[in-house]
Amino acid sequence: MPQKPAELFLAVPPVWELSFQNLGIPTVSAYVRQCGFRVAGRAELNIGFQHYMVGRPELDLALVEDEYQRLRATPYYRETYEHRFDSFFSRMQLPFGYSELVSCNYETLLPFLQDERVNIPLRFYRERGIADELADASPGYTRVVGMGIDGENQLLGALTLAIEIKKRNPEVLIALGSNWMSAMIHILVEEHDLLAAVDFLVPGKGEVPLRILLEKVQEAGGKPEGPLPGIRVNQGDRFTEPLDCDTHVATAELPRPDLFDLRMYGRPNVLPYESERGCYWGKCKFCHHIMHYTHAYNSKPIDKVIGDLRAYEAEFPFRVVAFVDAAMPPRRAREIAERFLEENIDKRWAAFCRIEKSFTPEILELCARSGLDVISYGVETASLRLSTFIGKPMQKEVAYRVMKDTADAGIYTTAGLMNGLPSETQEELDELWEFLDRIKGFSYLHPHVFKFERGSEYFENAEMYNLEIIPAPPGMRLSPYRDFIDHNGGTTRPLLVDHSVNKRWWKSNMEGRSLDWKMQSGNFCKGVQVIVDK
Numbered sequence: 001m002p003q004k005p006a007e008l009f010l011a012v013p014p015v016w017e018l019s020f021q022n023l024g025i026p027t028v029s030a031y032v033r034q035c036g037f038r039v040a041g042r043a044e045l046n047i048g049f050q051h052y053m054v055g056r057p058e059l060d061l062a063l064v065e066d067e068y069q070r071l072r073a074t075p076y077y078r079e080t081y082e083h084r085f086d087s088f089f090s091r092m093q094l095p096f097g098y099s100e101l102v103s104c105n106y107e108t109l110l111p112f113l114q115d116e117r118v119n120i121p122l123r124f125y126r127e128r129g130i131a132d133e134l135a136d137a138s139p140g141y142t143r144v145v146g147m148g149i150d151g152e153n154q155l156l157g158a159l160t161l162a163i164e165i166k167k168r169n170p171e172v173l174i175a176l177g178s179n180w181m182s183a184m185i186h187i188l189v190e191e192h193d194l195l196a197a198v199d200f201l202v203p204g205k206g207e208v209p210l211r212i213l214l215e216k217v218q219e220a221g222g223k224p225e226g227p228l229p230g231i232r233v234n235q236g237d238r239f240t241e242p243l244d245c246d247t248h249v250a251t252a253e254l255p256r257p258d259l260f261d262l263r264m265y266g267r268p269n270v271l272p273y274e275s276e277r278g279c280y281w282g283k284c285k286f287c288h289h290i291m292h293y294t295h296a297y298n299s300k301p302i303d304k305v306i307g308d309l310r311a312y313e314a315e316f317p318f319r320v321v322a323f324v325d326a327a328m329p330p331r332r333a334r335e336i337a338e339r340f341l342e343e344n345i346d347k348r349w350a351a352f353c354r355i356e357k358s359f360t361p362e363i364l365e366l367c368a369r370s371g372l373d374v375i376s377y378g379v380e381t382a383s384l385r386l387s388t389f390i391g392k393p394m395q396k397e398v399a400y401r402v403m404k405d406t407a408d409a410g411i412y413t414t415a416g417l418m419n420g421l422p423s424e425t426q427e428e429l430d431e432l433w434e435f436l437d438r439i440k441g442f443s444y445l446h447p448h449v450f451k452f453e454r455g456s457e458y459f460e461n462a463e464m465y466n467l468e469i470i471p472a473p474p475g476m477r478l479s480p481y482r483d484f485i486d487h488n489g490g491t492t493r494p495l496l497v498d499h500s501v502n503k504r505w506w507k508s509n510m511e512g513r514s515l516d517w518k519m520q521s522g523n524f525c526k527g528v529q530v531i532v533d534k
Contacts (some may be wrong), residue, residue, distance in 0.1 A: 003221025006214040007038040007141040009134055013157035014049035014121060016150055019266045020322065023274055024148045024178060024206070026257035031207040034255045037214050040138055044260045045130065049157065052124045109478065110194060113159055121157040122164070131164035135172050142217050144173045146202075146210060150180050152478050155194075162197040173223055175213065175231075177202030183288055183455035183480050189232060189239040191478070199223060201232040201239060207254075208247045251277050251300040256308045262316045271318040275305050275336070279326040281354055285391040285465070286421070288455030288480070289326055302335050306343055320373070321349040327378070330358040337363075337370035350374035357398045361405045368409040375411055376446075377403065380418045382435035383428040390421055391457070400439055407443070414444040421450045422458065422467055423488035454480045 010025045021044070029039050112119055125131045137143035145165060147158045162174045174197060181188065181203040188194075188201065195201075202209045209230035216224035226233030230245030262268050278297030279289060300308075309321065323336075328351040336349070348371040353359070355377055379399060381387050387394045406413045419429065436445075452459060452467075459482070462469050466487040472479070 004140065004142045004218070005038070006217040007040040007138055007143050008032055008210070008214060009040045009042070009143055009145045011043040011134065011145060011147050011161065012046045013147050013149065013154045013161060014046045014124075015153050015157065016046045018047065018050060020262070020270050020272045021260050021265060022148065022150055023257050023259075023272060023324065024150070025146075026259045027254065027274075028146065028148075028206050028210055029258040030255040031249070032210060032214065033258070035211050035214075037211070038138070038141065039258075040141070040143065041133075042258070042260070043130070043134070044264060045157065045161070046154075047264050048128065049121060049124050052128075053120065109156060109159075112156055113163070113194070119156070119160055121160045125161060125164055131161060131168055134161070135165045135168035137169065137172060142171065142173065142222055143169075144175055144210075144214065144217060146175045146177065146206070148206075149176055149178045152180075152184075152480070155478065159194060159197065166197045171222065173199045173217065175200040175202055175210070177204075177206040177210070179204060179289075180480070183453070184478070185232070187477050192238065195234065195239075199234050200228075201234075202230065203232075204230070205247045205249070207249050209245060212245070251275075251298050252304060254300070256311055259312070259316070262318060267320075269317070269319040270322050271309075271312055271316060271320065272322050272324050273305075273309070273312075274324050275300050276325040276328070276332065280329045281327055281392070283391040285389075285457040286418070286450060286453075287457075288453045288459070299332060302339055305336070306339055306345070309345065309347070319348060321347050323349060323351045325352065327352055327354045329354075330356055330360075330363055333359075333367050333372070334363050337367040337372065340370040341366075345371070347371055348373045350376070352376050352378070354378055354392070355394050355399050355402050357402070359402045359405070361409070364405050364409040364411065368411050373412055374414070375406055376414045376416065377406075379415045381421060381424070381428065382432045383424075386421060386424055386428050389423055396435060399435075403439055412443045414446060417445065417447045418450050419447065420492055421490070422465060422484075422486050423490045424492045425489070426491050429492055451481050452484045454482070 008029075010029055012022070012025055016022070025042065029042055033039050116122055134145050135143075145162075147154075147161070149155065149158055158176060162176075165172050165174065176195075176198055177200075181201060185201060185203045200213060202213075209228075212229050213224075213231055216228060224233070226235060226240035227243050228240075229243040230247055231242050232239040259271075262271065276297065276299045279287075280297045282297065312318065325332075330353075333351065333353070339345075340347070340349070350373060353375050377399075378392070379394065380390065380392060381394075382396055382399075384393065384395060403413055403415070417432065419432070452469075454460075458465055458467060459469070462484065468485040468487060470483045470485065472482060
């Protein structure tokens with residue numbers, strides 16, 4: 001018998017997406033319960049915090065504004081990041097503006113963490129009694145508080161909460177984890193003064209490591225000594241290296257995620273659902289997701305997908321299923337469409353897809369009849385040479401046909417485009433505009449600048465691709481993005497790395513073209529909102 005059983009309390013720290021929920025915490029919750037452990041509670045603090053900031057006009061932000069103005073005066077921020085703060089003091093943009101200001105800059109994050117005057121998450125936690133609740137372990141249990149961090153925007157909220165919990169109950173154990181942490185782990189473990197209140201770091205998929213952690217906590221009757229499988233343990237002066245750990249859980253074995261109430265989110269009629277793990281393509285050199293897929297791509301059995309959706313129908317009055325799979329292949333789209341029709345599932349659905357010639361008119365018409373209302377295609381570039389170089393070869397004639405057939409089937413069609421890619425030339429940008437002028441049938445365009453991100457094939461093997469990583473400026477180590485020098489003869493990136501310049505460039509080229517586009521709003525979310533509003 002364990003000296004003391006373990007329980008898990010899960011929390012989503014601010015600040016993150018409001019449209020619909022990330023599935024990490026709900027999936028871990030269901031898996032841990034399936035393994036027989038107690039889940040003492042779950043807290044969606046991101047939603048509460050954003051309402052707290054937006055809904056309180058009396059909130060005194062003078063000190064924060066002073067810090068903001070000081071940062072704007074520094075050369076690096078003035079030249080590189082000022083565009084992020086253009087609407088900083090717009091009330092609706094305030095939570096994200098505040099977190100952007102603080103998060104990726106180590107020199108700012110640590111003072112904000114320590115200064116009660118400017119740490120707004122601290123005010124939120126104290127006024128709402130949140131840290132008191134999370135620190136209150138059930139009698140006879142060792143509590144582990146797990147927080148999922150999907151980006152640097154959540155660091156201040158997560159670390160502040162960890163400190164506050166430890167002040168109230170030092171025996172509560174704090175674990176931070178996420179896919180994002182996979183890319184940032186070697187940076188984070190060096191910032192030990194930031195993570196002093198954190199006991200464990202869990203990079204990547206957390207189901208198996210957290211199960212093991214709870215087992216070890218029970219065996220020890222408290223904090224176990226490191227090292228542990230798949231987990232870095234804080235030993236006071238450093239974090240241990242993890243032992244090897246097979247984190248794979250077959251999708252057939254994953255229980256239905258314990259979703260938070262959909263009505264809390266910006267799109268309360270949308271059910272996010274993951275029917276596959278990994279990416280069937282998995283070759284895009286610009287994509288950092290590949291490092292999270294430590295095992296082969298695998299799909300949930302279609303019977304399980306349908307069973308999960310039927311069970312959710314009894315809980316939530318949703319109208320749209322947003323399949324958040326990395327990229328849905330044509331065979332999976334056909335499988336879902338056929339079963340929706342056979343089972344008379346009266347829901348609309350949306351999916352991310354790669355342009356594939358096997359998306360035939362027959363498949364697309366079948367999908368449309370089953371309720372498919374949005375496909376978000378990752379097009380990226382119109383150049384065959386460049387698309388091949390980035391690991392995502394695409395023939396324009398195939399793209400013309402697939403996108404036209406998608407629109408002809410009555411499906412809202414969005415196109416994701418990327419500029420500033422390694423080796424991109426002005427001629428290839430011109431080719432992109434020729435492509436857009438010719439193509440007919442997409443409803444929405446989502447352009448963005450290529451981001452050189454940790455975890456991507458390009459970043460991890462930069463020298464192989466003639467890319468030179470520019471070291472992070474002082475204080476910017478916590479950002480997963482870096483700039484780079486392109487030694488492939490590319491000519492477009494110097495003109496486009498600045499967001500505001502890039503936005504003006506797209507706007508000037510859009511004039512005279514009847515295209516719906518927006519630089520900062522996700523194409524998938526835009527499409528989902530359209531079908532929800534129908």
